[in-house]
Amino acid sequence: MDKVARLGLGSGVYLTAVQSERFKTGCLSVTLLTEHTKKTAALNAVLPYVLRRGTAGLPDMEAIAGRLDSLYGARIEPTLRKRGETAALGFFADFPDGDFLPGRPDLLSPTAQLLGEVLLSPATSGGRLRADYVESERDKLIEDIEAEINDKRSYAGQRLVETMFRGERYGVPKLGTAADARKISVQTLTRHYKSLIASARVEAFYCGAARPDQVARILREALADLPRGGVREMPATLVPETGDIKPRTIVERMDVTQSRLVMGFRLRGLDRARDTAAMLVFNAAFGGSAASRLFLDLRERLALCYHVSSSLDRHKRALFVSAGIDCGDFKRAREEIMKELGSIADGGLEEWELDSARRAVVSSIYSALDEPTGLEGMYLDRAVLDESLHPGELAALASTVSAEAVRDVARAAVLSHTYLLASEENDAEKV
Amino acid sequence: MLRKFEYAGMGERVFREELPGGLRLTVIPRPGYRKSMAFLAVNYGGADRYITRDGERAETPAGTAHFIEHRMYEMEDGRNALTVMGEHGANANAFTSPDMTAYHFECVDSFFENLELLLKYACAPIFTNEAVERERAIIASEIRMMEDDPEDGLYYALLRCLYESASVRDSVAGTVESIGKVTPELLYACHGEYYRPSNMSLVVVGDQDPKRISDMAKKYLGSDALPPQPRRSRKSEGMTPFALREESARDVGAPMFLAGAKTAYDLRGEASVRFELTATMALSLLMGSASPLYKRLYTEGLINETFGYDFENSAGCSYLSFGGETQNPELVCLRVLDEAAHLAAAGVDREFFSRRSRAVYGSCIRALGSFDSICYNVAAGDFSGYDYFDTLSVLGKVTADDVRAFLGEYLTPDRCAISVITKKER
Numbered sequence: 001m002d003k004v005a006r007l008g009l010g011s012g013v014y015l016t017a018v019q020s021e022r023f024k025t026g027c028l029s030v031t032l033l034t035e036h037t038k039k040t041a042a043l044n045a046v047l048p049y050v051l052r053r054g055t056a057g058l059p060d061m062e063a064i065a066g067r068l069d070s071l072y073g074a075r076i077e078p079t080l081r082k083r084g085e086t087a088a089l090g091f092f093a094d095f096p097d098g099d100f101l102p103g104r105p106d107l108l109s110p111t112a113q114l115l116g117e118v119l120l121s122p123a124t125s126g127g128r129l130r131a132d133y134v135e136s137e138r139d140k141l142i143e144d145i146e147a148e149i150n151d152k153r154s155y156a157g158q159r160l161v162e163t164m165f166r167g168e169r170y171g172v173p174k175l176g177t178a179a180d181a182r183k184i185s186v187q188t189l190t191r192h193y194k195s196l197i198a199s200a201r202v203e204a205f206y207c208g209a210a211r212p213d214q215v216a217r218i219l220r221e222a223l224a225d226l227p228r229g230g231v232r233e234m235p236a237t238l239v240p241e242t243g244d245i246k247p248r249t250i251v252e253r254m255d256v257t258q259s260r261l262v263m264g265f266r267l268r269g270l271d272r273a274r275d276t277a278a279m280l281v282f283n284a285a286f287g288g289s290a291a292s293r294l295f296l297d298l299r300e301r302l303a304l305c306y307h308v309s310s311s312l313d314r315h316k317r318a319l320f321v322s323a324g325i326d327c328g329d330f331k332r333a334r335e336e337i338m339k340e341l342g343s344i345a346d347g348g349l350e351e352w353e354l355d356s357a358r359r360a361v362v363s364s365i366y367s368a369l370d371e372p373t374g375l376e377g378m379y380l381d382r383a384v385l386d387e388s389l390h391p392g393e394l395a396a397l398a399s400t401v402s403a404e405a406v407r408d409v410a411r412a413a414v415l416s417h418t419y420l421l422a423s424e425e426n427d428a429e430k431v
Numbered sequence: 432m433l434r435k436f437e438y439a440g441m442g443e444r445v446f447r448e449e450l451p452g453g454l455r456l457t458v459i460p461r462p463g464y465r466k467s468m469a470f471l472a473v474n475y476g477g478a479d480r481y482i483t484r485d486g487e488r489a490e491t492p493a494g495t496a497h498f499i500e501h502r503m504y505e506m507e508d509g510r511n512a513l514t515v516m517g518e519h520g521a522n523a524n525a526f527t528s529p530d531m532t533a534y535h536f537e538c539v540d541s542f543f544e545n546l547e548l549l550l551k552y553a554c555a556p557i558f559t560n561e562a563v564e565r566e567r568a569i570i571a572s573e574i575r576m577m578e579d580d581p582e583d584g585l586y587y588a589l590l591r592c593l594y595e596s597a598s599v600r601d602s603v604a605g606t607v608e609s610i611g612k613v614t615p616e617l618l619y620a621c622h623g624e625y626y627r628p629s630n631m632s633l634v635v636v637g638d639q640d641p642k643r644i645s646d647m648a649k650k651y652l653g654s655d656a657l658p659p660q661p662r663r664s665r666k667s668e669g670m671t672p673f674a675l676r677e678e679s680a681r682d683v684g685a686p687m688f689l690a691g692a693k694t695a696y697d698l699r700g701e702a703s704v705r706f707e708l709t710a711t712m713a714l715s716l717l718m719g720s721a722s723p724l725y726k727r728l729y730t731e732g733l734i735n736e737t738f739g740y741d742f743e744n745s746a747g748c749s750y751l752s753f754g755g756e757t758q759n760p761e762l763v764c765l766r767v768l769d770e771a772a773h774l775a776a777a778g779v780d781r782e783f784f785s786r787r788s789r790a791v792y793g794s795c796i797r798a799l800g801s802f803d804s805i806c807y808n809v810a811a812g813d814f815s816g817y818d819y820f821d822t823l824s825v826l827g828k829v830t831a832d833d834v835r836a837f838l839g840e841y842l843t844p845d846r847c848a849i850s851v852i853t854k855k856e857r
Contacts, residue, residue, distance in 0.1 A: 001463075022463045024442065025800045049736075061729065065721030066786060073790030073797070096796040100442050132730075140735045147684030147737075147756060152579045255682045255855065258575035290524075291517030300511065303565045306573035324576045352518060359520025359540075366539040367466045367522070372800070 002369075004390070005212035009220055012231030013202040016379045017212035024097050026208030027372040028112055028215075029079065030119060030223070031090040031380060032200040035235040036082055037169055042176030043192045044087045046134075046141045046184055048078030051193075052091070053133040054123035067114060072096050074111045076118060083384045084237030084315025085169040088203075091115055094372065097209060108210055109218050116222030120197065128190040138184045145178045149254075152421060153307070156260035157322055160419040163250055164264040168238065170316050199232045203383045207372040234386060237315045242266055242414075249418040259327040260421040263337060265319040265413040272385065275409065276314055277361075277397040282409035283312040285349055285357035286341065287321055292357070293340040298323065304333050315385065319413050327422050334418060345410035347403065354406060358399050365395040433458075433641050438820045441799060445820060446641040452655030453629025455813045456648055458641040459805060467542045467637025470535040470806035471553050474632070474814040475625035477603030478529035478746035482624045492612040493598075494570070494605015495621055497527040501566050502618065503534065504548075505557040512552035521545045525553075529599050530746040531814070535806065542639055543647065550633075550651035556622045558615035571607045581681055585689045585850050588677040589752060592848035593693050595673035599748045628655040632813040634806040668693075672848035680855040687737070688760030690767070691752035692846040698744055700816040704825045705833075708791070710742040710751055712829055713837040715787055716779050717771055718753060724770045733763050744815075751841060760851050768844055775839030784831045795822055 002020040009015050034044065054060045058067055068074050074095035081088040093115050095107040123130050149155050158173055165171030175181075202223075206215045245266065270279065287294035287310025298308045308323035325333045343349075349357075368374030369391055378391045389397070433448045433456075446458040461467075477496050481488045503525065504512040516523040521538035523545070534553035536545050577583045583602075590600045604610075631652065635644050670693050698706050718724050718740055728734045738755035757763050798804045805819075812819040 022461070023800055025797045060726060062721065062723060062726040065719075066783075069721055069786040069790040072793030074793065094797065096793040100440070100796050101793070136730070136732060139732060143685050143735055143756060145684075149682060149684045150581050153576075257578040258572065289517050290522075291514050296514065299569060300514075303568040303572075306569050306576055324572060326572070326575075356518035356520065360517065360522075363466075363520035363522065363539045367537060370464050370466045 003212070007212060007216045009204065009216060009223065010226065011228040012200075013204070013223065013226065013228070014383070015204040015206065015212070015216055015219055016383070017215045018207040018375055019210065019212055020207060021209055023208060023372055024100055025094050025372060026097055026108060026210070027092065027094040027206070027376060028108070028115060029090065029092040029205045029376055030115060031079065031088045031203045031205070032196050033203060033235060033384060034087050034089070034196060034200045035169065036085050036087040036172060038172045038176070038180065040192065041087065041172050041174070042141060042181040042184060043189055044089050045080055045175040046137050046181070047189065047193055047196070048080060048089050048091060049137045049140070050129055050133050050189065051118055051122050052076070052078050053137065054130070055117045056121040056123060057117060059123050064114075064118070071107050071110055072101055072105075074107055076111070076115055080174065081380070082174040083381065084313065086235045086237065086315070086384050088380060088384065091118060092376070099209070108208065108215070112218045112222040116225070120223065120225045122193075128186050129193065131186045134184065134186045134189050138181060141175060141181045141184075142178050145173075145175050145181060148175075152256055152260050153322060153324065156262045156419060156421040157320065159252065159421070160262040160264050160320070160417055163419065164417040168240070170237070198227050198229045201231065201234050202226070203380060205376045205379055207375050239317050242268065245414050245416050247415045247418065249420070251420045251422055253422050253424045256421060256423050258324045259330065259423055261323045261325050261330060261333055262419045263321040263334070263415060264417045264419075265415050267317040267319055267409065267412045268414055270317055270409065270412050272314060272317065273387070275405070277394060278401050278405035278409050279312055279314055280361045281354070281357045281398055281401040282344070282406045283310055283319070284360040285353055285406060286310045286344060286410070288312070289357065289360040291353070291360070293344065293353070294321065294337065297340055298333065298336055302336065304329050304336065330420055330422075338415070341410055341413060345407060345413075347407045349403060349406060354403055357406070358401060361398040362395045365391050365398070433645055436820070440823055441796065441820060443799065443820055448645055450628065450645075450649055450653050452653055453627070454648060454652045455632045456645055457632070457634045457809050457813075458639070458644055459634070459636045459809070460641075461637050464638050465539045466537055466802070467635065467639050468535060468537045468802040468806060469542075469546050469549055470533055470634045470810060471549055472531050472533040472632045472634070472810035472814075473626055474530070474630045475532055476528050476530040476746060477601070478598035479625065480598045482621055484620065491617060491621060492605060492609040493601040494603070494610045495613055495617065496532055497604050498566065498570060498610060498613050499618055499622055500525050500527045500532050500534075501570055502558055502562060503554070503556070504552045505562065506552055507557075512548040516545050516548055519545055527603050528745060529603060531810065533807070533810065537802065542637070543643065546644065546647055550648060554626050554652065556619060556626075558618040560615055563613065563615050563618070567610055567613070570604065570610055574602070574604050574607055574610070577602065577604060581683050581687065581852050584679070584681070585687060585754070585852055588679070588850035589689045589691050589848060592674045592677050592850060593672050593691060593750055594748065595668050597668060597746075597748050599746050628652040632810040634809045636802045636805050671845060674848060676849050676851070678851040678853060680853045682855050683852055684854070685756040686758060686760065686851065686853050687754065687756045688764070688849055688851045689752055689754035690760075690764045690847055690849040691750050692841050692848070694742070694749045694751055694841050696749070697747050698749055698815075701821070701825060703744060703815055704817050704822060705828060706749070707742060707744055708822070708826050708829050709833045709837050711791060712784070712787060713834040714740040714742060714751060714753070715791070716783060716834060717774060717838060717842070718767055719787070721787065721790075724766065728763060728766060733757055733759060733766070760849060764847065764849055768842055768847065771838045771842035775835055778835050779831050781831060784834065788826065788829070792823065792826060795826065
């Protein structure tokens with residue numbers, strides 16, 4: 001059995017350690033949690049990449065890569081995740097378990113040391129982050145933002161979120177905007193960096209064969225230079241009370257073969273802690289699995305699309321549906337999606353559907369617990385949500401969610417925005 | 432009979448059996464895991480385009496293998512076995528590559544109920560006219576989705592440059608036009624030719640009883656009256672590209688390119704593993720993120736983190752590729768080829784070679800953590816005549832001179848083709 005321990009490593013610094021003999025790869029992550037805002041999104045997005053360019057002792061990427069190669073291809077990769085209105089940025093490291101390598105080397109300590117060095121001892125010039133690194137990573141961030149258009153499904157999803165949550169922090173794109181990215185300077189980024197390492201909540205995660213107390217000791221050493229002072233409260237995601245919502249439809253045209261439909265719903269009146277399991281089971285039944293209503297109805301029965309699915313942001317209590325359709329099928333697809341939602345809200349889910357949805361949720365949680373990366377993601381979510389339930393307890397709850405609770409989630413869903421990325425040549429009247 | 436194999440270096444114990452009908456079964460135990468995965472692979476993919484009809488070889492439309500994959504899992508009562516597995520909480524799916532069609536599921540309970548569905552329905556064809564028509568619309572939607580993916584476009588454009596006639600140049604899913612020619616009769620003919628136990632591999636990873644898996648596999652796929660047919664015919668092509676360049680303009684954020692070269696044909700057995708590891712080492716030493724060239728190109732702003740390289744060996748064709756987003760595809764390509772020429776002449780740094788070799792060793796261990804990766808690699812090894820678990824011992828045989836020879840032979844201007852997508856002006 002895996003042993004899970006949660007330990008404090010210092011002011012606002014926590015470690016979740018999963019001790020397990022099952023894996024051949026160990027993982028270690030260090031994540032700074034901070035508010036996701038328009039002002040800071042681009043700064044947060046660029047920072048891990050600038051830090052990863054070089055440290056005081058290993059001044060460039062080649063030197064860092066050489067060190068990682070000598071640790072049997074250990075990896076230390078920048079991470080940037082948006083969890084509700086929280087930005088989670090830092091580094092994820094993984095390395096082969098020494099038991100499977102010649103000479104059985106310990107790779108945890110040197111990888112942790114290097115991770116600490118990348119985070120806390122960047123290459124600097126005159127007390128600031130190196131200008132050439134900042135400028136080059138800023139330009140790359142701008143390119144990344146401009147390249148978001150390449151993936152039409154995620155681009156359409158992002159456009160919906162930007163529009164639907166305008167005025168809320170949630171509506172700010174994960175990478176920020178190109179205009180904000182252009183404003184990044186050595187001064188602003190250095191200031192932001194110093195403020196973050198001093199005051200952001202730090203979540204470390206480990207999964208592997210080492211004992212939690214050993215990991216804590218190694219990490220305390222690796223993070224010894226963390227200048228803690230005035231640690232801010234854990235950032236929260238706001239879920240505003242919304243009055244009557246008048247659904248809006250936005251159509252944008254582009255040179256695409258297939259149109260992308262995205263619909264955004266607010267889940268009103270639900271309680272994050274109380275209704276989490278019901279939200280997950282509802283999503284699985286609605287469009288989150290191959291036995292779901294949207295898959296079986298829109299794809300298998302009506303052949304309206306190849307891809308259709310629903311997803312949930314339980315941080316923000318929002319529901320999204322995404323489908324790739326022919327432009328001419330827009331109205332029909334939207335009607336069918338609303339019809340299925342209405343049917344679930346009317347208590348139309350059959351017992352076998354509910355049971356499959358429960359099992360899909362339980363299965364996805366337990367499957368994630370069988371992978372170091374899955375474990376890391378689940379425990380990060382748990383930390384951000386300040387959730388008391390362990391993933392296994394959440395799975396147990398999901399397995400007993402009632403038909404009424406799932407129906408109530410469907411009833412709580414209120415359509416806010418519909419976004420269509422439409423092909424150019426289609427007659428505008430069709431949509 | 433199930434036989435146990437030990438691979439001490441990798442910490443692996445594996446059970447294997449060849450069933451009476453020729454199906455190859457591999458069970459890889461994972462004690463203490465809740466999830467299990469089963470993977471049933473057919474040695475038939477998008478690039479296998481010929482069947483025997485009335486004693487003659489006949490060409491089939493692009494996308495036929497993928498069409499069959501879409502229509503499998505149909506049950507006698509009209510339900511779909513994928514959906515039934517979903518009802519058990521399993522995550523079930525299928526894919527078609529140029530040389531493999533695979534049906535798989537991952538679950539945390541009801542493993543044997545799901546395995547029975549997989550073995551019974553992933554190979555049992557029910558191709559009605561109505562079902563084929565409905566599926567045509569779904570696949571057309573999938574094809575249109577892929578047409579909007581610039582990376583997919585870039586990739587096939589490169590393959591069309593490299594190969595004159597090899598079927599890997601056509602998209603696995605085919606085109607809306609080519610799948611228009613698919614009929615139930617054609618699907619039955621292709622299924623009959625390729626879906627035979629002797630042409631299949633079953634791989635299971637998880638904490639499950641190997642004997643019970645073997646018994647169930649024997650029940651459904653334990654006999655095969657027909658011998659495998661000759662297959663994978665391909666016109667011979669040389670090693671130079673068919674065309675040097677293809678370019679198109681699309682709605683993308685930044686220009687991107689993919690360059691590549693043909694490397695070998697019909698690699699099999701240990702030689703194919705050794706060639707692939709040599710290619711991996713050569714490409715990473717030349718332009719991997721730890722290489723001096725990568726640092727220079729990155730520092731000059733010519734590449735970003737999308738830059739990468741790959742080596743593929745499928746359906747008898749092997750090729751290398753490299754690319755990413757850049758404002759200057761030709762210059763990046765030129766710099767890569769210049770560096771390859773330099774390394775081929777001067778040799779690779781021995782210390783760097785040994786570090787990279789160690790890193791590749793670590794990545795082989797890391798791959799054992801992914802159920803998907805194990806299943807795919809074991810099945811691909813079965814079809815290509817090698818044992819995936821021997822990879823580490825083969826890695827030890829790759830030398831710096833192999834790498835140098837690889838760079839000198841394949842990364843030369845006359846061998847390389849390039850596919851480019853420029854930004855469409857709006």
